[in-house]
Amino acid sequence: MTSLPQTVDKKLGLVIDLDICVGCHACVVICKEWNTSSQASPLADVDAYGSEPSGAWLNRIHTFEITPPDAPAQIVHFPKSCLHCEDAPCVTVCPTGASYKRSEDGIVLVDESMCIGCGLCAWACPYGAREMDPVEKVMKKCTLCVDRIYNENLEEVDRVPACVRTCPANARHFGDFADPQSDVSQMVLQRGGFDLMPEMGTRPVNKYLPPRKKTCAELVAADVPVAGSFLGWLDRALERLG
Amino acid sequence: MHPAISVIFFTVISGAGFGGIFWIGAGLADGSPTIARFAVMLLSCSLAVAGLLASTLHLGHPERAWRAFSQWRSSWLSREGILAIACLIAFGTHALLWMTALAGMTIAGWLAAALALATVFATAMIYAQLKTVPLWNQWLTPPVYLAFALSSGFALVAAVSPAGYFLGLPTALTALALLVIAWALKLAWHLQGQVSTLAQRGSDTGTATGLGDLGKVRLFERPHTGENYLTKEMVHKIGRKHAAKLRLFSVLTAFASAGIVCLLVWLAALPNLVLALAALLQIAGLFVERWLFFAEAKHAVSLYYD
Amino acid sequence: MKTKEVAKRTGSHRLDTSPYVSDEIRQTTCYMCACRCGINVHIRDGKIRYIEGNRDHPVNRGVLCAKGSAGIMQQESPAKLRKPLLRTGERGEGKFREIEWEEALSLAASWLGEVREENPKKLAFFTGRDQSQSLTGWWAQQFGTPNFAAHGGFCSVNMAAAGIYTFGGAFWEFGASDFERAEMFMIFGVAEDHDSNPIKLGLSRLKARGKKIVAVNPVRTGYNAIADEWVGITPGTDGLFILSLIHVLLKEGKVDLDYLLRYTNAAWLVCGDEEAANFGLFLRDTEGNALIADRETGKVHSRKQKGIKPALQGRFATPSGENGVPVFELLARKYDDPRYSPQSTQAITGVSAAQTRRLAMEIAQAAFEREVVIDQPWTDLNGERHEKMIGRPVSFHAMRGISAHSNGFQTARALHLLQILIGSIDAPGGFRFKPPYPRPVSAQPKPHGRVCRASEPLPGPHLGFPEGPEDLLLEEDGVTPIRIDKAFSWDAPLSAHGLMHMVISNAHARDPYGVEVLFMYMANMAWNSSMNTSAVMTMLTDKDESGQYIIPKIIYSDAYASETVAFADLVLPDTTYLERHDAISLLDRPISEPDAVCDAIRWPVLEPDRDVLGFQSVLLDLGARLGLPGMANEDGSAKYKNYADYMVNHERRPGVGPLAGWRGADGNKNGRGEPNAHQIEEYIANGGFFREHVPPEAAYFKHANQHWQNFAISAGLQDKQHENIFQLYLEPLRKFQLAAEGKIEPQPPQTHRQRIIDCFDPLPNWYAPFEGDMVDSKMYPLHAITQRPAAMYHSWGSHNAWLRQIHGENAMHVPAAVCDDQGLKDGDWADVMSPHGQIRVQVKRMEAVNPRTLWTWNAIGKRSGAWTLDADAPEARKGFLLNHLISELLPEKGDGLRWSNSDPITGQAAWFDLKVRIVKSASQGEVTQPQFPAQQNPVPSRKGDVAYGGEQQK
Numbered sequence A: 001m002t003s004l005p006q007t008v009d010k011k012l013g014l015v016i017d018l019d020i021c022v023g024c025h026a027c028v029v030i031c032k033e034w035n036t037s038s039q040a041s042p043l044a045d046v047d048a049y050g051s052e053p054s055g056a057w058l059n060r061i062h063t064f065e066i067t068p069p070d071a072p073a074q075i076v077h078f079p080k081s082c083l084h085c086e087d088a089p090c091v092t093v094c095p096t097g098a099s100y101k102r103s104e105d106g107i108v109l110v111d112e113s114m115c116i117g118c119g120l121c122a123w124a125c126p127y128g129a130r131e132m133d134p135v136e137k138v139m140k141k142c143t144l145c146v147d148r149i150y151n152e153n154l155e156e157v158d159r160v161p162a163c164v165r166t167c168p169a170n171a172r173h174f175g176d177f178a179d180p181q182s183d184v185s186q187m188v189l190q191r192g193g194f195d196l197m198p199e200m201g202t203r204p205v206n207k208y209l210p211p212r213k214k215t216c217a218e219l220v221a222a223d224v225p226v227a228g229s230f231l232g233w234l235d236r237a238l239e240r241l242g
Numbered sequence B: 001m002h003p004a005i006s007v008i009f010f011t012v013i014s015g016a017g018f019g020g021i022f023w024i025g026a027g028l029a030d031g032s033p034t035i036a037r038f039a040v041m042l043l044s045c046s047l048a049v050a051g052l053l054a055s056t057l058h059l060g061h062p063e064r065a066w067r068a069f070s071q072w073r074s075s076w077l078s079r080e081g082i083l084a085i086a087c088l089i090a091f092g093t094h095a096l097l098w099m100t101a102l103a104g105m106t107i108a109g110w111l112a113a114a115l116a117l118a119t120v121f122a123t124a125m126i127y128a129q130l131k132t133v134p135l136w137n138q139w140l141t142p143p144v145y146l147a148f149a150l151s152s153g154f155a156l157v158a159a160v161s162p163a164g165y166f167l168g169l170p171t172a173l174t175a176l177a178l179l180v181i182a183w184a185l186k187l188a189w190h191l192q193g194q195v196s197t198l199a200q201r202g203s204d205t206g207t208a209t210g211l212g213d214l215g216k217v218r219l220f221e222r223p224h225t226g227e228n229y230l231t232k233e234m235v236h237k238i239g240r241k242h243a244a245k246l247r248l249f250s251v252l253t254a255f256a257s258a259g260i261v262c263l264l265v266w267l268a269a270l271p272n273l274v275l276a277l278a279a280l281l282q283i284a285g286l287f288v289e290r291w292l293f294f295a296e297a298k299h300a301v302s303l304y305y306d
Numbered sequence C: 001m002k003t004k005e006v007a008k009r010t011g012s013h014r015l016d017t018s019p020y021v022s023d024e025i026r027q028t029t030c031y032m033c034a035c036r037c038g039i040n041v042h043i044r045d046g047k048i049r050y051i052e053g054n055r056d057h058p059v060n061r062g063v064l065c066a067k068g069s070a071g072i073m074q075q076e077s078p079a080k081l082r083k084p085l086l087r088t089g090e091r092g093e094g095k096f097r098e099i100e101w102e103e104a105l106s107l108a109a110s111w112l113g114e115v116r117e118e119n120p121k122k123l124a125f126f127t128g129r130d131q132s133q134s135l136t137g138w139w140a141q142q143f144g145t146p147n148f149a150a151h152g153g154f155c156s157v158n159m160a161a162a163g164i165y166t167f168g169g170a171f172w173e174f175g176a177s178d179f180e181r182a183e184m185f186m187i188f189g190v191a192e193d194h195d196s197n198p199i200k201l202g203l204s205r206l207k208a209r210g211k212k213i214v215a216v217n218p219v220r221t222g223y224n225a226i227a228d229e230w231v232g233i234t235p236g237t238d239g240l241f242i243l244s245l246i247h248v249l250l251k252e253g254k255v256d257l258d259y260l261l262r263y264t265n266a267a268w269l270v271c272g273d274e275e276a277a278n279f280g281l282f283l284r285d286t287e288g289n290a291l292i293a294d295r296e297t298g299k300v301h302s303r304k305q306k307g308i309k310p311a312l313q314g315r316f317a318t319p320s321g322e323n324g325v326p327v328f329e330l331l332a333r334k335y336d337d338p339r340y341s342p343q344s345t346q347a348i349t350g351v352s353a354a355q356t357r358r359l360a361m362e363i364a365q366a367a368f369e370r371e372v373v374i375d376q377p378w379t380d381l382n383g384e385r386h387e388k389m390i391g392r393p394v395s396f397h398a399m400r401g402i403s404a405h406s407n408g409f410q411t412a413r414a415l416h417l418l419q420i421l422i423g424s425i426d427a428p429g430g431f432r433f434k435p436p437y438p439r440p441v442s443a444q445p446k447p448h449g450r451v452c453r454a455s456e457p458l459p460g461p462h463l464g465f466p467e468g469p470e471d472l473l474l475e476e477d478g479v480t481p482i483r484i485d486k487a488f489s490w491d492a493p494l495s496a497h498g499l500m501h502m503v504i505s506n507a508h509a510r511d512p513y514g515v516e517v518l519f520m521y522m523a524n525m526a527w528n529s530s531m532n533t534s535a536v537m538t539m540l541t542d543k544d545e546s547g548q549y550i551i552p553k554i555i556y557s558d559a560y561a562s563e564t565v566a567f568a569d570l571v572l573p574d575t576t577y578l579e580r581h582d583a584i585s586l587l588d589r590p591i592s593e594p595d596a597v598c599d600a601i602r603w604p605v606l607e608p609d610r611d612v613l614g615f616q617s618v619l620l621d622l623g624a625r626l627g628l629p630g631m632a633n634e635d636g637s638a639k640y641k642n643y644a645d646y647m648v649n650h651e652r653r654p655g656v657g658p659l660a661g662w663r664g665a666d667g668n669k670n671g672r673g674e675p676n677a678h679q680i681e682e683y684i685a686n687g688g689f690f691r692e693h694v695p696p697e698a699a700y701f702k703h704a705n706q707h708w709q710n711f712a713i714s715a716g717l718q719d720k721q722h723e724n725i726f727q728l729y730l731e732p733l734r735k736f737q738l739a740a741e742g743k744i745e746p747q748p749p750q751t752h753r754q755r756i757i758d759c760f761d762p763l764p765n766w767y768a769p770f771e772g773d774m775v776d777s778k779m780y781p782l783h784a785i786t787q788r789p790a791a792m793y794h795s796w797g798s799h800n801a802w803l804r805q806i807h808g809e810n811a812m813h814v815p816a817a818v819c820d821d822q823g824l825k826d827g828d829w830a831d832v833m834s835p836h837g838q839i840r841v842q843v844k845r846m847e848a849v850n851p852r853t854l855w856t857w858n859a860i861g862k863r864s865g866a867w868t869l870d871a872d873a874p875e876a877r878k879g880f881l882l883n884h885l886i887s888e889l890l891p892e893k894g895d896g897l898r899w900s901n902s903d904p905i906t907g908q909a910a911w912f913d914l915k916v917r918i919v920k921s922a923s924q925g926e927v928t929q930p931q932f933p934a935q936q937n938p939v940p941s942r943k944g945d946v947a948y949g950g951e952q953q954k
């Protein structure tokens, strides 16, 4: 049913902390690795060793450069995967019902067995979070690791998205945004978490935390040599040692 | 957006086909000799069908196409499919009743006509609904699709109708009028398109990243060094000059030349059959017009890729 | 409870939220880079289902980087070598025929045997990024050639040597920041480092505690992008910037005198009598103990004397009439000089006086006003008990950004001086030693190789730490280097890791002599690890009058079809890291954490599907065939079946072997104990690693901590106590100056004297990087450097279907200002010229970079045809190496000599001294330049798609 659920019991999603993401791509590759041999069809790569290698990935790191008016330019590494939007246009446009949003937890998924590979959902997504598999010819997207977070074959601690588990900088956090007390909700509250392209009206569940203000080299009184003779402080200091 | 041949072919050809079906249903071919009338019915119908088939070519899994009828409640693509089939059934009935000279043919005709319009409208809405592509996301998009379908369809059907007049107007003049209206709408669409941009809708790299208030934001490195599905499908680039040339071509063929043909037919009272040329010129030009419709459309995703 | 479950349906949709994962988890050690994280390899139907980080592992604590997660594609790579190869075509073409191992081994043994019987020197054995140096080094020692080293010389020896000489530890892998306690963290010249994951984990812990991170780096990406403050320094000037910080701290009196008096040579008296032969050396008593003065009595005593109040300034006369000045006064006077004031340094460093000064004050503030105190009594080596562990919580880290310059040794020394002045080395919140460190020079070997006789082992290890000219490896003439790489010669006296980057060009120039066999392992010397790559390829293919290759025989072990394979005569195909045994040994570059002694293993979690053998096993086999002591039994048979056998049964010292865990007949001894037949099973059962925690009372101040010494001895890390006095003033350097001044023997040739006098300052100093200094800065106004991409390990990922999508080509990042005045836009092609060469590259504009610095990602460019990639792969057409612009020799300076482009003290390759200019290319081409004829691959390439995992889905 590609109409969106009226209500969702949980709003599972990710918080991504742009203040600490070092752009290492760890989350990108583990995502590919977990998902390529999970229950869905593989995440394929065409011309893998050729002149135009290109594959399907569910998570990618962009890098942006920001030039503030009053400070040196800075680089921000910017991970992006499906934001599991509350008003997910990718779902409503789907003609087959392959795209759907779960009422249990709000996760947006594609049922590959129903997907005709028309690509319309990818057109409808403002964030580039859906990629057609070049070999399977079905639509691929972040599953929020729905096959990990409830997976009884994994240890309790490992029932989190692969990307969250692996991020060496701890820049990715998973939780329920419907619960105002959850870590993710609290982080968003305290750090001023924001939506991507709110003007698109998609109401993303995933939130991003802004980079903290960087100290720009504000001026302090230029170097005034301290008074007193050479090593004048030394004897006093030594005395204190006794 | 990447201009996929299959989709271009689909929108233009089935547009003409459903346009034809509309006019036949509306009785434009009523006076025509049986053979001609049969021919044009067959032609319109096959254009519509050919278009639909072409559209399945860009599907990853055409064998599952039937599933696309299920989501009419929310999906314009689904609706389009259903309407197209319904239209073809109605039109088939209309044809059958005509050949068997049974009653109700006119009703069936009008029904087919209505469904033809609805189908073209649904097609247009697939694009018009997309907030992610402001150029398409304007109220004028469906009117333009409808107008082009009606105009090209009319020329097609009129070509076989001997009647000099349709609904009290010189047939060729009507063809010309429809052409002018269509291009007038297209011009309006184009002008509105100039201001229906991501920037106008308040989207830029700043909002895409949410970092706009920190300073000027620009992409530094793409995620991967090579191309991917998104860059190929949605970050299509086309040179301004190139576009202008193509636009000129489409206007010259689909509007100017086609228009002149209609004019000649009207003034020099040439046989309506000559309007077939107008139809061909339109369709030829519309291929280019439709190519630009895609190629010039900027998708929100481009904000993450350039 | 792993049960295969049938797909459930939720609503109308097929979805199994609890799919079957894997049949088995095999825990081993990653080797997609040298960080050596613990991995869980999930096996399903005999194939890898997926690889994740091992949560219990000391190094990565469960996380895994991009490379580690791409291990599957390394294993799937078509570039894997399959069988020993014998060259059939010309060198460099890549034409080979596959041969059997027996043929390969007997051929290698005969080539090596001849050399060993005639002149072992004629073997140059260099082992690249070897993680088994305790084996390869021992093998070379038993073989008897002086010519052995791994990759350290072109990597980061400045970092290692400066640290060991100064305080008996080092950054790199020998220590770590106290991320839990630091109040301020300053990171110099790091993009990734070997401690890839640990540094990222550390940064996140600092962020979580809201502590300030300051990044000193010309480029503001990666770690530097997330730092709270960025110092966009001009390449090669860190030394001056650091000494400027020290200048401010000294003026403000912000130094930890108690720490200096206890743990350093600050109070030692330096001979102040210009005429004396020992001018600048420490004054010593008859037992050789350095002398210090009592600031109250003015009397001079041995430093061992208890109960005196050491003077830090003044001039004092010894009974024997000598007079000396305390080290501290010398250094204070030196850095008091206005040329170190922030105003005078800013023009050179590009760091404003204000920022320099403020940072100095922030360091002081954090160190002295936010000291951390741990309630943990401990006892120092003088038997004095301390109730608490008091720390100066400013932590520093640095890597190749400062070390890969010709002034890198002194720059690293300057940074260590800063750490020591504020008292933060192995203090809570500062820099911490990782076991087996600390290990001061006095506890390190001297270099061996002077005596080298046919068919005889060397008396000791090749690499070590000279304490003066007397320890150099020189021929009788006191000038000619003994080693092919000229390590431990006047060119590079303290080259503790050798100079692998000079081997091929020296062997080609037959200077100091030619070699017969060049035996290499795991180093892509014909490409990304060489300076002047194009010339190196010629050197490898050059023939002499007689039509013989100038380097007659090349044996090379690689696991993949790299560029270098094409230049070998005999290729020994290695296994992948998932198919072999390895020891990450405490005798080597260990994986310990500050709080725990650790080592680890690799074991075959997959069986090779090819006719390949682990290189270490091959080396042991060759050792046996050559009858090398310790590798062959009396009857000539092999002592060790294979590397696994060696790992368990080899003893380097009684009871001490490659692996420290589960020793003793019944596996209940750690560190010391007789071999345990089941040791490897124990490791496997324990996740592939061994960890023994350092007792809390030994956790800090290890350099002076009695508990640590006791623990280290019991753990087999050392056999006796080591005194470790931090060397603010480094006497060995002064000895080289004296030799250069003609005051002591042996003496360097005239040609070398001035540079030794200038550069070998016993107190850290800064001099302009050589190349930068020599070239006309109007012609070449810009710096050009490389950075490690987090998702690519040198050339290793070239053939990795996933990683090459992330980094398939590289651009030259050009500062906005330079773009504007050169009229360069993104995507333009530009020519970049150095005094040495020219390359054509694509341009990418950048603001967040030092305005005079170009940079690119390292080792992305590939030779066409290599790695079984299409000849027109983006790596070859759009990727490039900066190496073509970097010469292993400095530009001529008219003294008839060609100086190596290295640090004059350690021989560290000066990759980042490069100066260039950039102009828009006349013809806007399609490909980068230079291009090379495509090489053939000894293994079939693979066309088409990869869709991994499909077959595993049931």
Ligand SMILES: Nc1nc2c(c(=O)[nH]1)N[C@H]1C(S)=C(S)[C@@H](COP(=O)(O)OP(=O)(O)OC[C@H]3O[C@@H](n4cnc5c(=O)[nH]c(N)nc54)[C@H](O)[C@@H]3O)O[C@H]1N2
Pocket (backbone or CB within 6 Å): C033, C034, C155, C156, C188, C189, C190, C191, C192, C193, C194, C195, C196, C216, C217, C218, C219, C233, C234, C235, C236, C237, C238, C398, C399, C400, C401, C402, C405, C785, C786, C787, C788, C789, C790, C791, C792, C793, C794, C855, C912
């Ligand atoms: N992912 C990944 N990890 C790796 C490697 C890899 O290839 N890939 N390689 C491994 C190896 S072999 C090594 S040696 C280590 C090296 O680890 P790093 O030391 O991080 O190596 P580089 O990438 O060379 O980093 C040099 C950094 O110093 C900066 N820099 C250059 N010149 C100067 C200078 O004069 N002053 C300052 N302050 N900064 C400067 C550069 O901008 C760059 O950020 O990384 C290891 N880890």
Ligand SMILES: Nc1nc2c(c(=O)[nH]1)N[C@H]1C(S)=C(S)[C@@H](COP(=O)(O)OP(=O)(O)OC[C@H]3O[C@@H](n4cnc5c(=O)[nH]c(N)nc54)[C@H](O)[C@@H]3O)O[C@H]1N2
Pocket (backbone or CB within 6 Å): C128, C129, C151, C154, C155, C156, C521, C522, C523, C524, C525, C528, C529, C530, C557, C558, C559, C560, C561, C562, C563, C564, C574, C575, C576, C577, C615, C786, C787, C793, C794, C795, C796, C858, C881, C882, C883, C911
């Ligand atoms: N311009 C520039 N050049 C640089 C640097 C720089 O910063 N800038 N950095 C320098 C530094 S620090 C270093 S360390 C060098 C690194 O450069 P290299 O020492 O060449 O190291 P890699 O290219 O990582 O790998 C060398 C070879 O190891 C092979 N290999 C991989 N796995 C295995 C295995 O399991 N067994 C065997 N037998 N072989 C294997 C690879 O196929 C490759 O051919 O590059 C140096 N070159």
Ligand code: SF4
Pocket (backbone or CB within 6 Å): A020, A021, A022, A023, A024, A025, A026, A027, A028, A061, A077, A079, A166, A167, A168, A169, A170, A171, A172
């Ligand atoms: S793993 Fe973490 S730090 Fe690395 S790119 Fe992903 S989010 Fe950023």
Ligand code: SF4
Pocket (backbone or CB within 6 Å): A081, A082, A083, A084, A085, A088, A089, A090, A091, A108, A124, A125, A126, A127, A128, A129, A130, A141, A202
């Ligand atoms: S991010 Fe895109 S794909 Fe994901 S839910 Fe939102 S619109 Fe759909």
Ligand code: SF4
Pocket (backbone or CB within 6 Å): A093, A094, A095, A096, A097, A098, A099, A110, A114, A115, A116, A117, A118, A119, A120, A121, A122, A138, A139
């Ligand atoms: S591609 Fe698949 S999921 Fe996306 S809209 Fe089409 S059918 Fe639905």
Ligand code: SF4
Pocket (backbone or CB within 6 Å): A030, A031, A032, A034, A035, A058, A059, A081, A082, A141, A142, A143, A144, A145, A161, A162, A163, A164
């Ligand atoms: S949640 Fe799972 S699927 Fe989504 S990006 Fe992370 S790893 Fe990939």
Ligand code: SF4
Pocket (backbone or CB within 6 Å): C030, C031, C032, C033, C034, C035, C036, C037, C060, C063, C064, C065, C066, C067, C068, C069, C196, C197
């Ligand atoms: S840092 Fe990455 S590649 Fe290196 S050992 Fe750890 S996981 Fe493997």
Ligand SMILES: [Mo]
Pocket (backbone or CB within 6 Å): C154, C155, C156
């Ligand atoms: Mo290195």
